Amino acid sequence: MKVIIIGANGKVGRLIAQKMSTSHDFEPTALIRKEEQKEYFDSIGVPSIVESIESQQETIAKAIKGFDAVIFSAGSGGATGADKTIEVDLFGAVKSIEAAKANGISRFVMVGAALSDNPESWQPASMKPYYIAKHLADKELKRSGLDYTILRPVLLTDDEKAGKIRIESDPNLLNNEIPRAAVAETILEVLPNEKTFGKVMEMSAGNLEIKEAIAQFVG
């Protein structure tokens, strides 16, 4: 499965690329914004394409042509303002979804955010633009006609060990944190799993092995 990772240079994106590079099931390619970000991906043997998701939709479509699946893991992060949140986290996602459709790429996995369908829980106020962006990006994906899976982790940590997880429909049942490594490993598991198509998985650290948590959630 040829996979393009949009936002590959983010912390979660790098973990996805790295884990896929040692798997026999995936041929990952990193979509990165800057030439100097290539070095990391060269070092783990993952090819990379330099293109910004702030580019026009047609340009993004050209960049992701020929892949079997898209993983959207891009985000503007906390260091920039709401202008970049709407441009990258939301509009970048919308254009990526349209680009996947235009290329006939049916599989799309989104790294979302826990609680993004729960506006009553959007705290603090400074995070509201981020939640709105994630909420609307997922809304777009859900009616795109693509075979989507949306993973919505809670607060991310840098723990190297993925550990055990919990997947719920109701984010109020979750624990407070989850290692990025667990999100990345979950992505590798759900990507080829048709039972996860059309599912929205709110997730945190928990009591089940990743495979077990997915199997229990999809029923």
Place this chain on the structure above:
Amino acid sequence: MKVIIIGANGKVGRLIAQKMSTSHDFEPTALIRKEEQKEYFDSIGVPSIVESIESQQETIAKAIKGFDAVIFSAGSGGATGADKTIEVDLFGAVKSIEAAKANGISRFVMVGAALSDNPESWQPASMKPYYIAKHLADKELKRSGLDYTILRPVLLTDDEKAGKIRIESDPNLLNNEIPRAAVAETILEVLPNEKTFGKVMEMSAGNLEIKEAIAQFVG
């Protein structure tokens, strides 16, 4: 026709309310954000409801219940940042569209922005969040199933006289400015006109009377 004007206290919104108050075809109500904004609408004999479109969707739905048509003329303006642009211009519009659907209100007229489907023309960079918000709000409306009309004026002026206008599908054919009064009068004209359902009208000052410009555009 009972009309709720969302964003009624804006410059265009006030003109719409004022023009409707002297018409026999409309019963306008102003949706406003603050109690102290009531005074103007009292003075022109237009009832008002105080509710913020930053509220939850269900709250907005309750506020606009019982109307025959929605006009969305709200915007956060240039004095606040991109956080308010995404919250008001975009998410406020999305919630208003969902609220109209939930209430079975089929008619929805959007005050949009010229060029918002032309990302290659989004200048200056500081305006990009605004254009993205208007682009995505209109995208939402177009697939809502509502009987929508989207008016997309160019740069607005305060000229009291509406004057003549131009309506085009291609915004590159437009002139540079248009009086807010012309936008307001055009809204009163298109609102009951079924031929304008499903139309996106890029508009500026021009050479045709408003009725004539609409008739020519809808064919």
